[in-house]
Amino acid sequence: MSKGEILDPRVTCDFSTSNHDLCRDAILAFCDSPLYHDNENRYEENFYGRRLRPHVVRHLDFSLPLTTERLASYEALSANRILFAMNEVDFLMLPGEAPWEEAEFQAAYAESHAAAAHVGMPYLERFLFSFLEREIRLSDNWSLPAVEEYFRSYATESRGVSSLPSAEAIRSSCNPATAARDWLVQLAPDFLIESSPMARYASGNYGRLSSSLFKIIIDELGYGDFERKHSTLFENTMRSAELDSVPHRYWQYYLNGSLMLANYYNRITRNRKYFFRYIGAIYLAETGFITSCRIWRDVLKEALPGLDTRYFDEHCHIDIDHSRMAFDGLVRPAIETYGIFAAKEIVRGFEEARWIGEFAEQDFVRQICWKDSAERNQDRYRQIFDKVHRAWETGEITKDCLDEPKGELSITHTHDGDELCHVVSGEMEFLNGFECSTTLRGDQGIFIEHNRLHGALIHSERCNYEIYNIGDLNRWL
Ligand SMILES: [Fe+2]
Ligand SMILES: [Fe+2]
Numbered sequence: 001m002s003k004g005e006i007l008d009p010r011v012t013c014d015f016s017t018s019n020h021d022l023c024r025d026a027i028l029a030f031c032d033s034p035l036y037h038d039n040e041n042r043y044e045e046n047f048y049g050r051r052l053r054p055h056v057v058r059h060l061d062f063s064l065p066l067t068t069e070r071l072a073s074y075e076a077l078s079a080n081r082i083l084f085a086m087n088e089v090d091f092l093m094l095p096g097e098a099p100w101e102e103a104e105f106q107a108a109y110a111e112s113h114a115a116a117a118h119v120g121m122p123y124l125e126r127f128l129f130s131f132l133e134r135e136i137r138l139s140d141n142w143s144l145p146a147v148e149e150y151f152r153s154y155a156t157e158s159r160g161v162s163s164l165p166s167a168e169a170i171r172s173s174c175n176p177a178t179a180a181r182d183w184l185v186q187l188a189p190d191f192l193i194e195s196s197p198m199a200r201y202a203s204g205n206y207g208r209l210s211s212s213l214f215k216i217i218i219d220e221l222g223y224g225d226f227e228r229k230h231s232t233l234f235e236n237t238m239r240s241a242e243l244d245s246v247p248h249r250y251w252q253y254y255l256n257g258s259l260m261l262a263n264y265y266n267r268i269t270r271n272r273k274y275f276f277r278y279i280g281a282i283y284l285a286e287t288g289f290i291t292s293c294r295i296w297r298d299v300l301k302e303a304l305p306g307l308d309t310r311y312f313d314e315h316c317h318i319d320i321d322h323s324r325m326a327f328d329g330l331v332r333p334a335i336e337t338y339g340i341f342a343a344k345e346i347v348r349g350f351e352e353a354r355w356i357g358e359f360a361e362q363d364f365v366r367q368i369c370w371k372d373s374a375e376r377n378q379d380r381y382r383q384i385f386d387k388v389h390r391a392w393e394t395g396e397i398t399k400d401c402l403d404e405p406k407g408e409l410s411i412t413h414t415h416d417g418d419e420l421c422h423v424v425s426g427e428m429e430f431l432n433g434f435e436c437s438t439t440l441r442g443d444q445g446i447f448i449e450h451n452r453l454h455g456a457l458i459h460s461e462r463c464n465y466e467i468y469n470i471g472d473l474n475r476w477l
């Protein structure tokens, strides 16, 4: 017998993401928890609760990596929600002033739960992030001078940016205050645990690079002063906007793109083989933040005059240091020591993080536009309902009929095609998104745009309603 022949598999010898059955079992086992089952609260009331719509997960297939065109699909949203919740098994969360529930604490951190998460995470990451290999192609010509020139030109360009799509969406929204609060909600999955992914790199033995990164980590953590910790500053910002700062109370309103961005940073910090990509991503974040935080501070303050902006003020100045520290203490020495491999990985991380950051921002822009179209979407319903109904009668399209009791909440979700909601009887609060609702009673309805986050809450004893699968709105106009 050779030295290599040690395997004696009882169940499997394959722990890679190619073992689809193993990974699928792990994902479903992870999701099967009262912490994740549907309930009737539009905001998350359980400190460890994260609604994952697990009854739907078993019908989803995460085995084939997403194409770029499918990044906004429901499968992507579901995978991003599950992946975010799985990453939390590594982060200690304690409720502070929120009620303490020992059983839920035990369930959230049970060994079997964490084991399932660690089998499922690489699989979901393969599903969600493989498209980046195709989307971002790099030449082999990266060297320290080339990276230096490229990053310096990014820094110069970024300093000259005067607005951002997210800021414009807030400013031009028909309800800027709500849009501003919604943006704070979208920043929360990252900012409320700020530096937790980064702090994973506080461990290990990797020379001077570790000390350079640790200097940034301690700044993010406020040098041990709770009041100065960046997540504390952001909690104050949220409270000043009359938002609850308990993480992740607005779970159901996190958009696919916001979760994806947070999951990307989790991926490149949890899996240490992506350390060099993380260096590129952190250079991007620290450099881009100098300007982004100024732009966000100004637009948010315009929309919410009472806002505590110290979180943003802090980043406008400290990230000037962090950007320099990231280049001189991480980018440069990493390439000097580890050569072209490090250079390519650093540029890849920079490009990937930029791509996903822009994707997240666009998701927010579209969601604001969708929420602002609430009245117009009722008009569209009135305009096309008869035609749609006739098409259903002739068997051209399908519909789902629902009869739900008072208090029933359809946890927020998205659809891959356009749909038409028609209330037959009763009263429904159609949830167009964060802090935006449309009341629908008998013979009223609304057009539901594909990929847009929405939900529903029943207010009458019973509500009878129909969802027509109309495919593409344009064919009915
Ligand atoms: Fe920070
Ligand atoms: Fe920073």
Ligand SMILES: [Fe+2]
Residues within 6 Å of the ligand: 413, 414, 415, 448, 454
């Ligand atoms: Fe729906």
